[in-house]
Amino acid sequence: MATGESEVSRGTGDGRIDDAPRIETNLPQRALVYSSIVAFLAWVFSVYDYTLFGTLLPKMAQDLGWSTATSTAIATWVAVAVFLVSLSVGPMLDRLGRKPSLILTTVGAAISSGLTSLAFAAWYVIVVRAFSGLGYSEQAVNAAYLNEIYGSRRRRGLIYSMVQGGWPIGVLVGAALAAVLVPSVGWRGTFLVATAPAIIIAVLGLKLRESPRFQAMKHARKLEQEGRHEEAVRFGRQYGIDVRHSDRNTYRQIFEPGIRKHTIFLALAFLTNWIGIQVLVVLGTTILTQGKGVSFSSALIFLVVSNAAAYIGYLSHGFVGDIVGRRRTIAIGWLIAGVAYSAMLFGPSSGAFVLATYTIGLFFIIGPYAALLFYMGESFPTRMRGTGTTVVNAMGPIGAIVGSALLTAFLEAGLSVTTAAFLSGALAVIVSGFLMFGTREVKDATQAELELLEEPSSV
Numbered sequence: 001m002a003t004g005e006s007e008v009s010r011g012t013g014d015g016r017i018d019d020a021p022r023i024e025t026n027l028p029q030r031a032l033v034y035s036s037i038v039a040f041l042a043w044v045f046s047v048y049d050y051t052l053f054g055t056l057l058p059k060m061a062q063d064l065g066w067s068t069a070t071s072t073a074i075a076t077w078v079a080v081a082v083f084l085v086s087l088s089v090g091p092m093l094d095r096l097g098r099k100p101s102l103i104l105t106t107v108g109a110a111i112s113s114g115l116t117s118l119a120f121a122a123w124y125v126i127v128v129r130a131f132s133g134l135g136y137s138e139q140a141v142n143a144a145y146l147n148e149i150y151g152s153r154r155r156r157g158l159i160y161s162m163v164q165g166g167w168p169i170g171v172l173v174g175a176a177l178a179a180v181l182v183p184s185v186g187w188r189g190t191f192l193v194a195t196a197p198a199i200i201i202a203v204l205g206l207k208l209r210e211s212p213r214f215q216a217m218k219h220a221r222k223l224e225q226e227g228r229h230e231e232a233v234r235f236g237r238q239y240g241i242d243v244r245h246s247d248r249n250t251y252r253q254i255f256e257p258g259i260r261k262h263t264i265f266l267a268l269a270f271l272t273n274w275i276g277i278q279v280l281v282v283l284g285t286t287i288l289t290q291g292k293g294v295s296f297s298s299a300l301i302f303l304v305v306s307n308a309a310a311y312i313g314y315l316s317h318g319f320v321g322d323i324v325g326r327r328r329t330i331a332i333g334w335l336i337a338g339v340a341y342s343a344m345l346f347g348p349s350s351g352a353f354v355l356a357t358y359t360i361g362l363f364f365i366i367g368p369y370a371a372l373l374f375y376m377g378e379s380f381p382t383r384m385r386g387t388g389t390t391v392v393n394a395m396g397p398i399g400a401i402v403g404s405a406l407l408t409a410f411l412e413a414g415l416s417v418t419t420a421a422f423l424s425g426a427l428a429v430i431v432s433g434f435l436m437f438g439t440r441e442v443k444d445a446t447q448a449e450l451e452l453l454e455e456p457s458s459v
Contacts, residue, residue, distance in 0.1 A: 023215045023239065027149065031209050035149050038204050039142045040163045042106045045197045046135035047170025048177075049109040052194060053078070053116065053129060055178050059187040060119060074122050076404075078129040079397040085133030086394040089140060093386020094250045098145035098214050101386070103205040105141050108134025110198030117191035133397075139164065139373055140393040144385045147377030148211035157326065161318020161370035168311045168366075213382045216241055242381045250387035254380070259388075262379060265438035267392050270372075273334060273432035274399025277365060279407050279425030280341050282400065287425075288358070291417035292349050302355055306362040313367020321371035325443070330368040330375065331436035337364035338430030345418045345426060365429055379442050403428070 054075070061071040085108075093101045112131035119125050142163060150156035181190040216239040223232035224243070236243035254263045280287060288299040321329040337360075344357035373389075380388035403424060410420035 023212050027209055032149060035208055036159060036163055038208060039146055040166050042102055042138055042201050043142055043163060043166035044170040044173065045106065045201055046109045046138040047167050048174040049113045049135050049194055050132050051171050052174045052178065055174060056187045056190060059182065070122065074125055076401060077126045079401050081126055081130035082133035082136055083394050083397040085130045086137040086390060089134065089137040090387030090390035091250050093141060093144055093390065094384060098211045099208045101141045102145060103202050105134040105138040106198050106201050110195040113191045113194035117188040137390050137393060140390040143373040143377035143389050145211055147374060148213040155322055157322040157371060157374050158318040160374045161314045164370040164373055165311050165314040213241060217382045243383060250384050253384040254388045254391060262440040263388060265435055267395050269432045269435035270392050271395040271399045272428045272435060274396045275403035276425045276429035278400040278403030279421055281362065287417060287421045291421055292354050294354060298351065302358055306359045309359045309363045310366040313363040314370040317367040318370040326371040326375035327436060327439055327441055329371045331433045333364045333368035334429055334433035337361045338426050338433060340364065341426040341429060342422060345422050379440050
């Protein structure tokens with residue numbers, strides 16, 4: 001029997017459902033703290049593995065005899081593989097459970113790092129780096145799991161932002177360890193060392209509590225499979241869960257009439273924002289040096305300062321999202337980011353102005369992700385929460401590919417770096433902000449359930 005459950009007596013005659021588990025919905029504070037810590041560590045490690053490949057790719061190329069063009073092609077195909085593998089995490093979350101999914105995605109990142117250390121050919125790297133799609137999707141697992149663990153607690157968005165802040169920490173840890181380890185153990189040894197933290201995190205994950213909402217959904221599905229539909233619906237309502245069509249494929253569920261528009265707009269917003277991130281953040285040094293005349297050393301300093309500001313942005317947007325609503329916080333943040341980046345591109349080339357506008361842009365493009373991931377979790381009903389969140393999250397690698405392709409196309413067409421960066425990057429960020437207004441306005445996960453429960457059931 002799952003933790004926190006006890007059997008209800010059969011045939012009491014008082015309207016209760018036979019064999020229905022009584023689920024502990026208010027988890028103790030220590031369980032919430034433990035879950036947050038493990039989720040944070042899992043995300044830091046997953047980011048570490050995900051970004052380590054890009055950091056060490058030049059070293060790998062030098063050792064394996066790859067040209068720059070070959071390295072770029074490998075990185076592109078790896079992004080496609082990451083996208084395909086990340087799509088598997090949604091059904092895993094919604095069918096297998098939140099807790100085991102957190103463990104498996106962390107282990108997937110470890111497998112990716114370990115096997116990469118044995119790289120000998122381009123095709124092999126593409127195949128094994130596909131497992132990093134599990135690690136990349138760990139943030140979607142956190143979004144679904146912690147959303148249900150935190151329940152309706154007043155500052156849940158701010159608490160989650162501290163977990164999501166593991167991104168810049170993971171990036172910094174990866175860069176720092178690479179700088180220390182590569183000279184002594186090489187890139188192969190650096191990838192191999194990266195597997196150790198995952199084993200520790202996976203063991204810690206075994207002691208996590210499963211989400212109460214998933215426990216309730218699991219029993220409702222069991223009733224549905226036994227043909228006890230009315231009992232499943234009644235049991236679901238006891239926990240505020242919409243169980244209709246829970247036997248359907250979860251990919252089909254996220255495109256049902258009541259949720260289809262939200263899924264499409266949210267996915268497009270995530271996609272277009274990642275186009276901007278690829279151009280203005282991932283390729284930031286290129287834009288700063290070639291577009292604004294900033295020296296490479298100064299560009300690196302800009303990135304360090306800006307990423308420190310981005311972490312503060314996570315906390316700020318998590319806090320503001322709790323007060324004014326997450327959808328509005330995300331949309332306005334991205335619009336400000338787009339304007340700030342546009343000002344940077346077409347404004348003065350003085351170091352102070354470029355640093356100020358670039359930092360503002362990064363603060364408002366990265367910071368809203370603390371609100372966004374939590375919003376993604378609470379905006380989808382329990383029965384499709386994992387799939388909806390991971391499908392939207394999977395738009396990131398695709399956005400990265402499109403962003404690089406658009407920037408390259410504009411540059412090859414003869415446009416300046418600043419104009420090309422505006423059309424492919426800053427404009428995409430602005431569009432992503434407007435697309436957010438096409439998504440659902442939800443205050444908490446319970447509202448996402450109730451809105452669908454109030455709609456007529458469709459066959």
